[in-house]
Amino acid sequence: MINIRKERPEDERRVEEIAREAFWSLYFPGCHEHYAIHQLRKHEDYLRELSWVIEMDGDLAGGIFFSKSKIVGRGVRRYVSEEEKRSAAESTRV
Template identity: 60%
Template sequence: MQLNIRNEKPHDYRRVEELAREAFWNLYFPGCHEHFVIHKMRDHADFIKDLSFVIEVDGEIVGGIFYTHSKVVAEDQTEYQTISFGPVFISPDYHRQGLGRKLITYSIQAAKEKGYRAILTLGFPYHYEPYGFLGGKKYNISMPDGKFYKGLLVLPLYEGALEDLSGYVVFSNALEVDEEEVDKFDQSFPPKEKKVQESQREFEKAASMLDE
């Protein structure tokens, strides 16, 4: 198995969107919108092209990771620039082969080399703790509602990056989409059935879990 991680190129776009749709369909809610998020974010001012990678197995794309600018806003309204990843995915056909780990590790290293302060993301803690992410509460970083959630995960990229800093995170609005836009975009793909499944309940529960 020959692995290669590289920056996404324009000719990859549709394939990446198809794979993202496969990977996320019915995972967090019936259907998915990640394929449209990726499609839309590429033209957004917050998109970080240099940190958006695809992973190939034997020359075929099987996954991707995408970064956008985010920030932490302190009480005095000072803004600290950070970055965030998501969507990140591996094709369901290639799960449990360590490819996601390779892709995330590679992108973190690239972000360190470019001198970014910290990565903030939302997800299941057990997915990201192995890379050194900790809950936002450890760094005095909350969600905009001022609450600390277990699903807000933070990774400083250099020594002292988040020292004497506290505030709330603001993620890029590149990640926000309109249901109608998603449905319209989705019509250009083969039809798939939207279903309710257990993973959606788990996600809902995890997303609202406070770090107390």
């Protein structure tokens, strides 16, 4: 049976192990995907409420993770969220 549910703190290590096993030496010797997931969870742009895991017959089989993102580049206007606009407006108030 397949079950999709929110990730819990006790799932984190196993999810990272699954990512390591899935990507190990797939494109080059070793892999970095499990470490990227680990670091993502510490970042301010990580959206914990959108982290899901997949269970197959009660065992963790994978996960999906999301973070906020920004587009920056030469000649490209940076997207500013409504939250950033409010924060900037509050910091300039006298």
